[in-house]
Amino acid sequence: MAQARKILLRGLGLSAARLNRLAHALNASLGRAVATPGGGNGRPDPADDSGTVLLCFQETPPDDFEGCLALPCCACIEVFDSQDTSVIGALQQAVQADLCLSVGTVTAYSQPLARALIEGIASRVTLSNRQREGIELAVQEAVGNAVMHGNLMLESFATTAERLVSFSTAIAERLNDRTFAHRRVHLLTRFGGDHLTIEVGDEGTGYQPEPVRTAGVFGRGLQLIGAFASDVELLDDGRRIRMSFAL
Amino acid sequence: MEHRIECSADERVIRISGRLTFNDHAAFSERIISTLEDGKARNIVDLSGLEFIDSAGIGMLLIAADHVAKLGGKLAIRGARGQVGRVFEVARLSQMLTIE
Numbered sequence: 001m002a003q004a005r006k007i008l009l010r011g012l013g014l015s016a017a018r019l020n021r022l023a024h025a026l027n028a029s030l031g032r033a034v035a036t037p038g039g040g041n042g043r044p045d046p047a048d049d050s051g052t053v054l055l056c057f058q059e060t061p062p063d064d065f066e067g068c069l070a071l072p073c074c075a076c077i078e079v080f081d082s083q084d085t086s087v088i089g090a091l092q093q094a095v096q097a098d099l100c101l102s103v104g105t106v107t108a109y110s111q112p113l114a115r116a117l118i119e120g121i122a123s124r125v126t127l128s129n130r131q132r133e134g135i136e137l138a139v140q141e142a143v144g145n146a147v148m149h150g151n152l153m154l155e156s157f158a159t160t161a162e163r164l165v166s167f168s169t170a171i172a173e174r175l176n177d178r179t180f181a182h183r184r185v186h187l188l189t190r191f192g193g194d195h196l197t198i199e200v201g202d203e204g205t206g207y208q209p210e211p212v213r214t215a216g217v218f219g220r221g222l223q224l225i226g227a228f229a230s231d232v233e234l235l236d237d238g239r240r241i242r243m244s245f246a247l
Numbered sequence: 248m249e250h251r252i253e254c255s256a257d258e259r260v261i262r263i264s265g266r267l268t269f270n271d272h273a274a275f276s277e278r279i280i281s282t283l284e285d286g287k288a289r290n291i292v293d294l295s296g297l298e299f300i301d302s303a304g305i306g307m308l309l310i311a312a313d314h315v316a317k318l319g320g321k322l323a324i325r326g327a328r329g330q331v332g333r334v335f336e337v338a339r340l341s342q343m344l345t346i347e
Contacts, residue, residue: 109270133330140301144269148303157306158272161280161314164307168273220302220338227337 006051007034007095013058014079022056022079025088030095054094056087061103065111068101069120075100076116078107080182090184098124099189105151106175108185114140117187117198125191125247134228135198135245141221142200142241143185150202150239151183192247195230199242206237248274249296252282258289264296267304275307283311286318291347295326300334312344323347 009026011019027034035051054075055068061078062068068076075094079087094100099120101113118136121127127135148154152174158167174180183203190197226232231244248271251262261279283290292308294300308324315322325347327335340346 112266133333136299137301137330137334140268140299144301144303148269157269157303159306159310161276161283161310164272164276164280164310168276171272220305224302224334224337 008051008053009034009091010053010055010073011057012055012062013060014056018079018084019056022084022087022091025084026091026095029088029092054091054100056091061107061111066115066119068116069099069123071123073120074098076103077101078103078184080104083182086184090186093186093188097188098191099187101187102184104181105147105183105185106181108143108147108151109171109175113143113185113187117189121189121196125196127247131245131247135196138225138228138243138245139187139198139200141225142198142243143187145221145241146185146200146202146204150204151185152180153204194247196245196247197242198245199235199240201236201240204239206239248278250278254287257287258291259287260291260293262293262296264298266299267297267307268299268301269303271304271307275311279307279311280314283315283318283320283322286320288320290315290320290322292322292324293326294324294331295328297327297331298329300331302338305334305338305340308340309343321345 007026007030009019009023023034051072053073054077055062055073056077056079058079062076075091077087077090077094077100090100090102093102099117101117103111103113114136117139118132121135122132148157152171154167154170158164186199186201188199225241225243229243230246233242235242248263248267249265253260259282261282263279292311312322323345327346335341335346
């Protein structure tokens with residue numbers, strides 16, 4: 001993210017007081033100006049062109065989620081009831097990255113995060129259709145693992161029709177449980193000269209990937225990531241995956 | 248995931264379109280697997296309208312094929328194209344599913 005540009009916090013569904021409080025906290029930690037344009041309605045503002053926009057939303061994600069990282073917006077961060085600490089942490093991460101998505105489990109489950117990220121990337125660098133397709137799939141697999149194995153702590157995907165029913169029930173129950181639902185999924189993107197690095201992290205208890213089985217689906221997600229990324233690292237006991245892609 | 252099902256006397260065609268991903272488990276179970284219970288002998292899953300699939304989506308197709316086999320029928324996949332076709336190649340799905 002260009003350090004010289006002003007940072008603009010935009011809010012969607014937040015009170016002006018809370019947005020100002022977040023801006024004040026971020027300003028204090030960064031030591032440079034953070035403003036809050038747009039009156040907290042989440043819509044683009046003419047003032048956006050003067051800086052780097054970080055969008056914070058509460059309760060309802062942006063209608064056009066796939067376009068949430070379109071220029072000049074560099075970050076889309078979900079805000080929960082009263083957790084300023086985790087939001088400020090996410091905002092600080094966003095400032096250090098080129099693109100950032102940091103949302104709760106329910107949003108990560110229901111919204112097309114991988115599509116939103118690839119749209120944001122493609123609006124900043126030129127990608128071939130194959131690159132775009134490969135990056136989107138790798139990110140989709142990483143987000144699926146972060147949500148299902150990480151934050152929802154479901155050990156493996158169902159492999160029979162009977163288990164598909166109980167698996168679906170377990171997903172619905174955990175998405176309704178704040179313990180699981182308010183965990184975050186983070187996607188951080190950094191542009192290098194000839195490559196791009198994407199990290200996907202969760203707030204589960206860690207995850208050990210299972211080996212690929214020829215007749216099953218375990219591990220196929222990591223296999224697909226490996227087929228499209230030039231480098232893959234599992235970090236923090238499996239809570240974070242770092243993928244690099246040649247540009 | 249969107250779907251449409253067309254049945255004749257001895258064949259069922261299930262057309263799946265849109266995206267088939269890790270948040271479709273419940274929909275796939277309720278709308279696709281449940282329709283297979285009548286044990287119809289020949290089932291075709293037409294993916295020509297499917298734009299995007301991930302490994303969880305592949306897993307769901309494998310579950311459907313296994314379930315039909317347990318009921319004594321057959322399930323074949325057809326029409327995979329674009330991203331879906333290329334993911335099938337990378338995942339070597341032709342070794343696990345009947346692809347027409």
